[in-house]
Amino acid sequence: MSEFTIKPKSSTSEVNEPHTIRRTIKRCASDEDDDTAFVRPAKTKKTTTTKKQLQQDSSDSDDSDDSDEQEDEGEEDSEDEKQSTSKKSKKPVPAIRKRPWNMRVDSGDDEDEPVNLTNKSKNSKSKTETPALSTNKSTATKQKVKPSNNDDSESDSEEEEEEEESSSEEESDDEEDPKITISEYKGDMFAAPPKSLLLHACNCQGSWNKGIAYAFQKNYPDHYSRYYAHCRDNDTKDLIGTCLIIPPQKTGRQHWVGCLFTSRKYGRGKDKKDQILENTENAVEHMVDQLEGWQKRGKEMPIAFWMPKINSGLFRVPWAETKKTIEDITCKGGLHLNVVDKK
Numbered sequence: 001m002s003e004f005t006i007k008p009k010s011s012t013s014e015v016n017e018p019h020t021i022r023r024t025i026k027r028c029a030s031d032e033d034d035d036t037a038f039v040r041p042a043k044t045k046k047t048t049t050t051k052k053q054l055q056q057d058s059s060d061s062d063d064s065d066d067s068d069e070q071e072d073e074g075e076e077d078s079e080d081e082k083q084s085t086s087k088k089s090k091k092p093v094p095a096i097r098k099r100p101w102n103m104r105v106d107s108g109d110d111e112d113e114p115v116n117l118t119n120k121s122k123n124s125k126s127k128t129e130t131p132a133l134s135t136n137k138s139t140a141t142k143q144k145v146k147p148s149n150n151d152d153s154e155s156d157s158e159e160e161e162e163e164e165e166s167s168s169e170e171e172s173d174d175e176e177d178p179k180i181t182i183s184e185y186k187g188d189m190f191a192a193p194p195k196s197l198l199l200h201a202c203n204c205q206g207s208w209n210k211g212i213a214y215a216f217q218k219n220y221p222d223h224y225s226r227y228y229a230h231c232r233d234n235d236t237k238d239l240i241g242t243c244l245i246i247p248p249q250k251t252g253r254q255h256w257v258g259c260l261f262t263s264r265k266y267g268r269g270k271d272k273k274d275q276i277l278e279n280t281e282n283a284v285e286h287m288v289d290q291l292e293g294w295q296k297r298g299k300e301m302p303i304a305f306w307m308p309k310i311n312s313g314l315f316r317v318p319w320a321e322t323k324k325t326i327e328d329i330t331c332k333g334g335l336h337l338n339v340v341d342k343k
């Protein structure tokens with residue numbers, strides 16, 4: 001598994017621009033009933049942030065902010081939407097299916113460390129590895145290089161050998177890995193059992209200010225600050241199409257939170273539908289690759305995966321299209337997603 005590297009944000013990035021950050025925080029702070037609005041951590045000086053530094057650096061520090069402009073970008077928050085998302089659901093929590101792959105669940109050495117980062121070489125697996133969990137969308141066809149020697153008989157036998165070898169390789173590639181499966185329920189996603197991973201669609205601007213993201217910001221303030229620091233310290237082009245998995249924090253009902261970066265911006269600036277679908281596919285694949293790495297290292301893993309009908313609200317992407325995109329992704333050992341919708 002290649003090492004994930006963090007790139008410091010370039011000076012031109014959107015997230016670092018004061019007005020973007022101001023925009024984000026003012027919208028939180030202007031919410032009269034929300035006195036826990038997250039205050040932006042002080043901007044760190046631009047240095048090369050190593051993965052370790054990033055984790056240490058995710059502690060918050062105060063700074064005031066205003067985000068008037070963000071209001072013009074997005075639609076008005078609906079009060080009942082904010083109220084309803086935090087309501088406890090009365091419906092029984094669906095039985096959690098047995099984990100589809102035999103993943104060990106023992107205490108990881110650094111639970112508190114948010115994982116994954118933004119290495120774009122998501123699927124750069126070495127050929128020798130037989131990954132327990134890898135996305136395997138297409139079988140690469142092996143390019144045959146003709147031997148350069150003049151002796152035909154020798155080159156024929158070599159060719160036969162190669163043929164055998166490549167056909168056996170193709171056979172193993174052809175073995176279809178199980179596709180991701182999805183079950184749909186009606187209820188409140190936040191009623192998921194402890195140690196579940198809750199996934200939701202995120203923008204790369206450090207904003208969880210509307211829709212289900214706003215409920216996440218209120219219920220999981222520590223996860224929010226990790227997400228915010230991640231956006232602050234990485235370029236949008238490195239974030240889009242990745243997944244940030246944040247382990248349980250001091251607040252947040254012992255849930256893991258998975259941020260699927262499916263759109264660069266929000267509101268009217270959101271990506272087009274096809275881009276969001278492509279970003280979703282890449283982000284889910286990136287999530288699976290990370291889980292595989294944890295599994296190999298025997299780190300603690302989520303016990304189940306829950307998510308809303310991502311992209312189907314403010315991102316305006318029909319759920320059926322997102323669902324099909326996700327269900328087309330295969331991974332070794334399989335992966336089951338519980339999709340919970342409050343409507």
Ligand SMILES: Nc1ncnc2c1ncn2[C@@H]1O[C@H](COP(=O)(O)OP(=O)(O)OC[C@H]2O[C@H](OP(=O)(O)O)[C@H](O)[C@@H]2O)[C@@H](O)[C@H]1O
Pocket residue numbers: 074084085086187188189190200201202203207208209210211212213214215265266267308309310311312313314315316340341342343
């Ligand atoms: N408690 C609950 N339990 C279960 N399902 C719930 C629920 N609450 C709402 N839902 C449903 O969950 C689906 C997606 O709901 P959303 O529209 O929020 O998300 P989305 O993925 O379309 O869009 C992402 C952008 O929305 C935010 O916007 P900001 O940038 O902050 O402005 C983010 O930050 C992103 O940018 C809809 O079907 C809702 O009915």
